[in-house]
Amino acid sequence: MSRRATATEPRRVQGHPVYEVKAELFRILGHPVRVRILELLRDGERTVGDLQHELALDSSGTSQHLGVLRRNGVLESRRESTNVYYRVRDPRTFQLLEVAREIIGSNLAESRDLLAELDRR
Amino acid sequence: MSRRATATEPRRVQGHPVYEVKAELFRILGHPVRVRILELLRDGERTVGDLQHELALDSSGTSQHLGVLRRNGVLESRRESTNVYYRVRDPRTFQLLEVAREIIGSNLAESRDLLAELDRR
DNA sequence: TACAAATCTTCGAAGATTTGAAGGTCTTAG
DNA sequence: CTAAGACCTTCAAATCTTCGAAGATTTGTA
Numbered sequence: 070m071s072r073r074a075t076a077t078e079p080r081r082v083q084g085h086p087v088y089e090v091k092a093e094l095f096r097i098l099g100h101p102v103r104v105r106i107l108e109l110l111r112d113g114e115r116t117v118g119d120l121q122h123e124l125a126l127d128s129s130g131t132s133q134h135l136g137v138l139r140r141n142g143v144l145e146s147r148r149e150s151t152n153v154y155y156r157v158r159d160p161r162t163f164q165l166l167e168v169a170r171e172i173i174g175s176n177l178a179e180s181r182d183l184l185a186e187l188d189r190r
Numbered sequence: 191m192s193r194r195a196t197a198t199e200p201r202r203v204q205g206h207p208v209y210e211v212k213a214e215l216f217r218i219l220g221h222p223v224r225v226r227i228l229e230l231l232r233d234g235e236r237t238v239g240d241l242q243h244e245l246a247l248d249s250s251g252t253s254q255h256l257g258v259l260r261r262n263g264v265l266e267s268r269r270e271s272t273n274v275y276y277r278v279r280d281p282r283t284f285q286l287l288e289v290a291r292e293i294i295g296s297n298l299a300e301s302r303d304l305l306a307e308l309d310r311r
Numbered sequence: 312t313a314c315a316a317a318t319c320t321t322c323g324a325a326g327a328t329t330t331g332a333a334g335g336t337c338t339t340a341g
Numbered sequence: 342c343t344a345a346g347a348c349c350t351t352c353a354a355a356t357c358t359t360c361g362a363a364g365a366t367t368t369g370t371a
Contacts, residue, residue: 096220
């Protein structure tokens with residue numbers, strides 16, 4: 070035996086242990102505007118102006134959040150004359166949103182049940 | 191027609207629109223220590239001291255991160271004499287980690303392919 | 312009761328993120 | 342070439358998060 074059982078070397082991605090990269094992905098998704106952007110992109114690409122309008126944000130805020138998502142590989146964009154179209158790069162990103170919704174849904178159901186329980190006394 | 195097409199009222203959970211609650215869940219998961227805690231709990235409950243040892247953290251840091259996860263409904267705990275055992279409340283939480291891993295995996299594969307592409311010139 | 316072990320809380324400094332304002336770049340139409 | 346539209350960047354103030362030290366609680370045991 071050359072190692073203790075608990076001292077497993079963590080797998081790495083681009084020099085960072087995987088759990089850090091995962092955390093970073095979640096942190097990137099951890100902003101309401103960015104979640105909404107992803108939801109708006111569920112049905113396909115959209116221009117910045119279009120998103121900006123739906124989000125009721127200014128140009129700066131919209132660009133900044135899109136930039137965070139693009140630089141971190143969640144979104145990609147293409148330019149068509151003066152418009153820039155954004156889309157989600159990996160469709161599994163939507164799965165994250167979907168699973169999150171499910172978890173939230175049943176958390177809610179549980180609190181409802183708990184409240185009903187309390188009422189009954 | 192009583193409303194414009196784009197002005198849909200957002201669904202709400204505990205007074206917050208769903209996209210905010212989703213973002214919050216992701217934000218909670220968006221810290222390397224908290225991701226590791228969840229990974230350590232994949233095979234069942236663990237005591238605080240045990241986690242603390244694996245994370246190589248002090249008691250304060252461990253408690254604080256566990257507290258964040260518990261207060262937000264990701265974890266739950268039970269006490270057995272002086273030990274507190276933590277476990278993940280909803281197994282779908284692991285699905286989030288799993289999907290994140292897949293996304294990260296293929297992002298990595300893509301960059302590898304891109305680099306190979308560049309090499310070939 | 313007094314003590315030790317395990318866990319939790321509080322607090323302030325340091326660090327990271329968000330926001331909004333201002334201005335910059337790029338592209339096409341005229 | 343110039344103007345207008347669409348998008349992006351920079352910057353500093355405000356806000357939020359993390360970290361570590363110190364101490365408080367809780368529980369079982371002598």
